[in-house]
Amino acid sequence: xYCEGCKRLYSGGTRCPSCRRPGREPLPEDLVVVCDRxxxxxxxxxxxLRSEGIENMKQGILGAGxxxxxxxxxxxxxxxxxxxxxxxxxxxxxxxxxxxFPEEAGKTQTEE
Ligand SMILES: [Zn+2]
Numbered sequence: 001x002y003c004e005g006c007k008r009l010y011s012g013g014t015r016c017p018s019c020r021r022p023g024r025e026p027l028p029e030d031l032v033v034v035c036d037r038x039x040x041x042x043x044x045x046x047x048x049l050r051s052e053g054i055e056n057m058k059q060g061i062l063g064a065g066x067x068x069x070x071x072x073x074x075x076x077x078x079x080x081x082x083x084x085x086x087x088x089x090x091x092x093x094x095x096x097x098x099x100x101f102p103e104e105a106g107k108t109q110t111e112e
Contacts, residue, residue: 001016001024001025001026002023002024002025002083003023004021004023004030005019005021006018006021006033007032007059007080008032009032009086010023028082028083028084029082029083031081031082031083032082033059034080034081034086034089034090035078035079036078037079038077039076039077042058042076042078042079043058043077044096045079045092046058046079049079049092054085054088054092055082055085056080056081058078061077061078079093
């Protein structure tokens with residue numbers, strides 16, 4: 001299910017576990033949060049995604065409630081992509097943070 005309020009996917013139940021808003025099936029153009037990262041990494045990941053042809057948006061997490069949940073990590077940024085590109089974006093994100101080096105993650109490599 002997809003929450004329009006949180007821009008996140010969740011499974012189980014028909015209401016968002018975070019905000020209790022009723023969810024719905026995601027549409028290809030729905031923006032979905034790929035990950036939350038510190039500002040610096042979010043900027044790098046955003047550039048990499050764009051260079052891979054994946055349009056994306058950055059959204060700062062500034063809510064007081066959220067920052068206490070995240071343990072004072074207020075300076076985090078969410079990266080959002082259209083649902084249709086989510087899997088691709090996740091793969092790039094994982095490669096990026098596994099390699100931990102922007103130049104390496106910029107290369108397109110198929111592992112399967
Ligand atoms: Zn929600």
